[in-house]
Amino acid sequence: MARAGTAPSQDKAFLVLHRLRKAYDDTLAVDDLTLEIAKGELVAFLGPSGCGKTTSLRMLAGLTPASAGRIVVEGRDLTHVPPYQRDMGMVFQSYALFPHMNVARNVAFGLEMRKVPRGEIAQRVVEAIALVRLTGREQRRPSELSGGQQQRVALARALVIRPSILLFDEPLSNLDAKLRDEMRTEIREIQQRLGITSIFVTHDQVEALTMCDRIAVMHQGRLEQLGTPEDLYERPATAFVASFVGRTNRLKGIARGDTVETGGLSLRTCGTHQGDVVVMMRPHRIVLGEAGCVSADGRAVNRMTGCVIRTVYAGDVVQSDVRVADSIIAVEQSNRGSGELPAVGATVTLSFLARDTLVYPAAP
Amino acid sequence: MNDHAPSTGLKILAAAMFVFLLAPVLVVVPLSFSGDAFLSFPPSSWSTRWYGRILAEPKIVAAFWTSLTLAATTMVLCLAIGLPAAYAIVRLRIPGAAFLTSLFTAPLLLPSIVLALAILIVFARLGFIGSFRGVLAGHLVVTLPYAVRVLATSIAGLPIACEEAATTLGASPLAVFRRITLPLMLPGIAATAALCFLVSFDEVVLSLFLTGPRLSTLPVEMFHYVETRTDPLIAALSVILVVITLAIVLLVDRTAGLARTFAR
């Protein structure tokens, strides 16, 4: 993956979360969260609804007290520092703009609280508003702005104080798809230009994969995996990560060495395993047709024939479900505009490389 | 509130209700300009002399100033007590918040005559009768429930995220309250102030029990006046009271928006 701008320095841990935990009366919202983030990095907290993303972010900001664990920024323990002394900017899902102040006053608020001299406030507010391209709208009230503009005010308000860490809680979830795309690029561009260490909470995997340096996948309050988008996609650490990031086929089977017996099929897999397992493969890594894939050693290819039971035309791609023995395997081909859709009922050949399989112990 | 235009039937009904509720008030206006020596409707001649005569009644003038001071003091104290109380009940979720709410609202549910009698018995022992603090304490008992109610509703409707955003921007709890919470609560505060002022200003039942020869409020003086005299002076005074009430309501409407304040 090519990334423009200043590369985050990977050596030094700028922000450290150590065994962070939040227990509510009846739920363990965040459990034993430990991770390190380098200066200038943009890290996504990704996970399904209720997995503890917001709670983690709020603990970082100091809005929710942690039940246990430590938060350390640049060697300074912030765990018990009140939120107004933490120097973290936060962009809320609801934007939380001050309704009784205009755009300029909203943006100036953090600087006023920091007792910055008036002249400097005026100048920095102008700069911040220009940065989010809202010049000319300084006197508007939040209620007189569109959702995307409000979102940018929220961003400017958090940026202008030059926080050591910027926290985003699903800031784009209220926007339409096109605006969301634009804002992603804009946020990423500003974040890299200013080199602000940031955490971006989202349950949208595309957002996480396209914007962020690294992604922390959370599941039921626990950190499943922390890695680059490539790590997560190519080398998911757990079955949950594999199925949450990207589409996968998921087959149950019994492993013996480098083969897995599943639903009447015998699949070559990557690495050796024993016992009950789940095998996963990405639909678009499966090739449809006679030619199929070829592997250097010739042996590491899975080849099988099946019957097409469903085909969906999804624009950029064509998705088909193919029944092979007792299993149904989803296949995805990019739409090159030449070939017709695989007909329902047609017999087709599928092939995929052994190294494109992911094998995990079956959940007990 | 409502986006739909009301139907004609509803408009007629509303108009009828307005006439029914406001007719007695409207009768007072022509009466106050009566040139007669007695209250009679319609007046046989017109004059503004009864307005001037009010100033010649020292008891009424004194009672007016007492009522004004009393209402203003009640209003200030209601805000000073009600604001922290409502905040504690809604936000801090202090133990027994539900009980406290009931306690604060209980005086609203009691018949005021019973309340007045009870307060009279207690205050008589303390020597509070006929004193400013006595009447003030009595008025607080009836106005505080309104204050806590309206302020609690107002606080409950505040966007917590705004306060949190202010906190992350470096505002201390006090700064958050001054710069965010208080301004956003302004409609509720204006409503509370107006309500407490008006309730205190025209409170009769409690005041009848708690005032004495040394200290009297305007409604009590008016009550005594009509017991012995029957001239239109009282109508002129009523018109002045209506105008004051209207002025306060309009003021709240201008600063905070009445519909927004009372009908949340």
Ligand SMILES: Nc1ncnc2c1ncn2[C@@H]1O[C@H](COP(=O)(O)OP(=O)(O)OP(=O)(O)O)[C@@H](O)[C@H]1O
């Ligand atoms: N104040 C609270 N009291 C009790 N439980 C809470 C509280 N806040 C959150 N929880 C619980 O903690 C868990 C994690 O919540 P959290 O808001 O962090 O999820 P999330 O990952 O942000 O989800 P979403 O994507 O829906 O925003 C949930 O099970 C939630 O019910």
Ligand SMILES: [Mg+2]
């Ligand atoms: Mg959330």
